[in-house]
Amino acid sequence: xxxxxTGGAGFIGSALVRHLLENTQYEVLNFDKLTYAGTLTTxxxxxxxxxxxxxxxxxxxxxxxRAAIAEFKPDVITHLAAESHVxxxxxxxxxxxxxxxVGTYTMLAEARAYWLSLDEAARERFxxxxxxxxxxxxxxGETGLFTEETPYDPRSPYSASKAGSDHLVSxxxxxxxxxxxxxxxxxxxxxxxxxxxLIPLMIVKALxxxxxxxxxxxxxxxxxxxxEDHVRALHAVFxxxxxxxxxxxGGNNEKQNLEVVKTVCAILDRLRPRADGQSYATQITYxxxxxxxxxxxxxxxxxxxxxxxxxxxxxxxxxxxxTVAWYLxxxxxxxxxxxxxxxxxxRGLSV
Numbered sequence: 027x028x029x030x031x032t033g034g035a036g037f038i039g040s041a042l043v044r045h046l047l048e049n050t051q052y053e054v055l056n057f058d059k060l061t062y063a064g065t066l067t068t069x070x071x072x073x074x075x076x077x078x079x080x081x082x083x084x085x086x087x088x089x090x091x092r093a094a095i096a097e098f099k100p101d102v103i104t105h106l107a108a109e110s111h112v113x114x115x116x117x118x119x120x121x122x123x124x125x126x127x128v129g130t131y132t133m134l135a136e137a138r139a140y141w142l143s144l145d146e147a148a149r150e151r152f153x154x155x156x157x158x159x160x161x162x163x164x165x166x167g168e169t170g171l172f173t174e175e176t177p178y179d180p181r182s183p184y185s186a187s188k189a190g191s192d193h194l195v196s197x198x199x200x201x202x203x204x205x206x207x208x209x210x211x212x213x214x215x216x217x218x219x220x221x222x223x224l225i226p227l228m229i230v231k232a233l234x235x236x237x238x239x240x241x242x243x244x245x246x247x248x249x250x251x252x253x254e255d256h257v258r259a260l261h262a263v264f265x266x267x268x269x270x271x272x273x274x275x276g277g278n279n280e281k282q283n284l285e286v287v288k289t290v291c292a293i294l295d296r297l298r299p300r301a302d303g304q305s306y307a308t309q310i311t312y313x314x315x316x317x318x319x320x321x322x323x324x325x326x327x328x329x330x331x332x333x334x335x336x337x338x339x340x341x342x343x344x345x346x347x348x349t350v351a352w353y354l355x356x357x358x359x360x361x362x363x364x365x366x367x368x369x370x371x372x373r374g375l376s377v
Contacts (some may be wrong), residue, residue: 028053029264030100032133033083035060037219038157040068042257047072050261051101055098056080058107067359068218085129091136101148102264103137104155105130108191109224112161112184114319119183127194130156134198139247141204155207155264156195160249161185162210165320172210173326176270181318205269209260212276212325216253216345217352221360222273222320225346228290229353232306232362233298238285238291242315247322250347251277255338262334273334276325279342284310286346293350330345364368 029046033039034056046054055182058064072078079098083090084109094105095358107129109115109122137154144152163172164179179194180186192208199206219226219245228238259275281289291306300306330336353360 027101028055028098030055030057030095030098030138031162032057032103033064034058034080034104035064035068036106036110036303037063037065037068037216038214038253038256040218041216041232041253042106042260043069043078045194045254045257047075047078048287051077053077053098054079055094055100057083057085057094059084061113062144063110063220065333065363068316070264085133086124088132088136091132091301092139095136095140099245100140102153102155103133103153103159104157104251104264104345105262106157108188110159110184112182113222113316115182115184115187119187122183122187123190126184127190129196130191130236134204135192138198138202138204152267153207153264153267154195154198155209155260155267156191156233158188158192158210159185160210160276160323161320162189162192162213163323166322168322171324171326172274172276174210174329179321199270205281207267207269208272209261209263210272210274210325211256211259212249212323214251214256216349217356219253219349221364224286225290225349226353226360228287229294230360232291233357236309237311238287238306238309239282239313240310241313241319242286243312244282244287245321245335246283246319247280247324248283248286249276249324250279250281250286250345251275251338252340252341255340255345256297258339259330259334259336264331266334268333272324273330274327275330275336276327277340277342277345278327279338279345280322280324281342289346290350293347295352298354 034043081094090291109125115122163176180189198204215225221230294306
């Protein structure tokens with residue numbers, strides 16, 4: 027098969043590109059604008075494959091999308107390109123509406139036109155797979171889980187833009203018959219994560235001897251999903267998922283943010299002790315909470331397990347150990363990004 031990956035130089039997209047080239051015989055096109063969060067270093071180890079090609083392009087540019095699709099002739103489009111940082115969406119929501127809503131519309135329009143041009147067998151085989159977030163469902167109380175039937179209740183500009191894109195994808199399936207799939211995942215973590223996000227940010231700041239900023243009391247709960255488990259789920263969905271269906275993907279690892287930060291500190295204490303013998307946990311500081319910060323997310327991933335046989339292989343404990351070790355072994359990768367993009371600076375306080 028030929029797999030067209032939007033956002034394939036980003037965190038999850040690059041993990042999918044690496045997975046497909048290392049574990050299948052599929053051909054892969056990586057279509058990425060290379061914004062601040064996208065870098066081709068994430069796919070360096072597979073870039074020499076004769077089954078890989080890269081096109082720099084913007085999902086909002088219909089001509090560029092159309093040309094890339096026409097040349098590559100994909101069997102599957104996996105749409106991961108998105109603005110994804112909640113704090114940035116508070117400071118500049120317009121970019122999120124443009125990329126996540128308008129960009130998804132552009133991808134759908136071009137995918138439909140291509141799909142209609144195919145012969146019957148190829149049309150039957152084609153899939154448009156949209157990758158989204160559990161944040162579209164809003165915030166949970168102390169109990170309960172998000173299912174595929176949970177009503178949408180987005181609370182941030184980021185989650186609202188992703189909810190809008192989900193609805194567009196669903197509408198293109200219902201109205202035009204485009205064979206669409208949607209996945210909504212919980213918080214990802216792992217190698218090559220842009221260092222503005224919680225886990226890599228804590229590693230970067232800890233090693234720099236800086237304060238480790240915990241929002242509010244740090245009691246917000248997230249379900250953590252190792253990125254390599256996630257891309258195995260994506261692979262299962264576009265290969266075997268039922269068109270028109272949504273699949274929730276979760277890690278079964280609910281943790282408070284403060285617990286996550288303390289776990290990172292404890293691993294660093296073992297693997298890279300501070301010169302003064304103190305724990306990195308002494309660097310934890312409590313800062314003003316994010317405006318409108320959702321309290322708890324948690325995924326019920328029963329459907330994808332029962333229908334497609336997928337479940338996570340990493341516990342939080344095994345996944346976070348691998349993640350911290352990777353950041354210690356790959357400081358050149360993230361130090362350059364932090365220096366170029368001020369990725370360790372706080373955003374989202376403009377309210």
